[in-house]
Amino acid sequence: MSNDTFTPTMNMANFYLPYPDELAKEFGASGFVMSIRRLYELLAREVDDKDPVEAALLRKVAGHYHDTYPGGDIIIRDSLTNIVAESDDWDDLTNDQKIHRGNVNAAIANVDRIRYELEMMFDSYEDAEEVTRVRRELAAISV
Structure with a gap:
């Protein structure tokens, strides 16, 4: 050994x-x-x-x-x-690619925030259908 x-x-x-x-x-x-x-x-x-x-x-x-x-x-x-x-390829991107990447990252951040808000909501009978609909829509667009 x-x-x-x-x-x-x-x-x-x-x-x-x-x-x-x-x-x-x-x-x-x-x-x-x-x-x-x-x-x-x-x-x-x-x-x-x-x-x-x-x-x-x-x-x-x-x-x-x-x-x-x-x-x-x-x-x-x-x-x-x-x-x-x-590797940081930011300088190699075109302006359109930079805008697209920024939009994608912003969309991901917004979806994460919506999920967080849904998790933190108090369950109430009045909002149940709307919350369920939003959760299903988020699940449908999730990767």
Whole structure:
């Protein structure tokens, strides 16, 4: 078995967990990359029912580490926690393409806001038919 029990990647967001030499040859891989954040989230889930205070602490610790892709690369997110695309093609778009993308993003934001408002509404018998109709329409246009 290899002596490297803990070798973090350069981004300090992952563990590298080596396979035993005989299994590494069989798998054709030397080890497993695991996100530090994911590890803390798994530990928190493990103690959720037994110790909610510890679970909350573990989730807080997890929040200090980056999300990563399975290969170990850090996932870059914007202030709304959306994944930021690797390449920014905004300057390459024509004005019509920029307007179209802006309209699509605005429409998505509006639909999300309507869904939120529907979820937060108090159920009342008078509004039930209208709310049901709007929910069905939103479901029909959802991708």
